[in-house]
Amino acid sequence: MATTRQTAAAREAILEAAADLVRTHGVVGMSIADLIARSGTSAGAIYHHFGSKQAVVLEVTRRAVAVPMASVMSTPTSAGLSPAHLLEAAITRVVHDETTAELVVQVWAGASSDPELHEVLHSEGLGIQAAVATVVSDWCAQHEVDADPEGLASVLIGLVMGYAVQRALLPGTDREAYVATGQQLLNSVLPNAAD
Numbered sequence: 001m002a003t004t005r006q007t008a009a010a011r012e013a014i015l016e017a018a019a020d021l022v023r024t025h026g027v028v029g030m031s032i033a034d035l036i037a038r039s040g041t042s043a044g045a046i047y048h049h050f051g052s053k054q055a056v057v058l059e060v061t062r063r064a065v066a067v068p069m070a071s072v073m074s075t076p077t078s079a080g081l082s083p084a085h086l087l088e089a090a091i092t093r094v095v096h097d098e099t100t101a102e103l104v105v106q107v108w109a110g111a112s113s114d115p116e117l118h119e120v121l122h123s124e125g126l127g128i129q130a131a132v133a134t135v136v137s138d139w140c141a142q143h144e145v146d147a148d149p150e151g152l153a154s155v156l157i158g159l160v161m162g163y164a165v166q167r168a169l170l171p172g173t174d175r176e177a178y179v180a181t182g183q184q185l186l187n188s189v190l191p192n193a194a195d
Helices: 002-029 032-039 043-049 053-073 076-080 083-096 100-111 115-142 149-169 175-188
Strands: none
Touching (some): 002 043, 002 053, 053 100, 083 175, 100 115, 149 175
């Protein structure tokens, strides 16, 4: 049992170190030597858990792209949230996880030259969009709002990812003003929506 915990701890140390290295050096700039030094593990541990540097990056990517929306979608209260409140909850999550914005930007940059990484981003994005569209669709049905749930989900995700980019590139971005404007935008396309 102790070995299982140690194995899980080593795997987590590798992923945390990889996320930090990708965030600060980019996907291409992360080396196995840096990953060994930062994680306090060995090359054997890295290859045992992941098989390759690429597999480590892919797992870091899966975690990074899903964080803002998936964590919000997994809460029991998400089903009752309006699109405007989902936006606020997701952006609050981006703010809570201080390194998420920078990591997502680096992963997106890495995906431009890595087809496998691009496919992971595409797949994760489709899953998140489907989950958000389901919650939005249920909310629209409950509140008798005639709206396109898939279109709203796309806009909502775009607003959250847009905020992540702004937070990474323009650290002084006013979260409250961004959220308020995004909520006004979402509410303007939801006729007779009662939050």
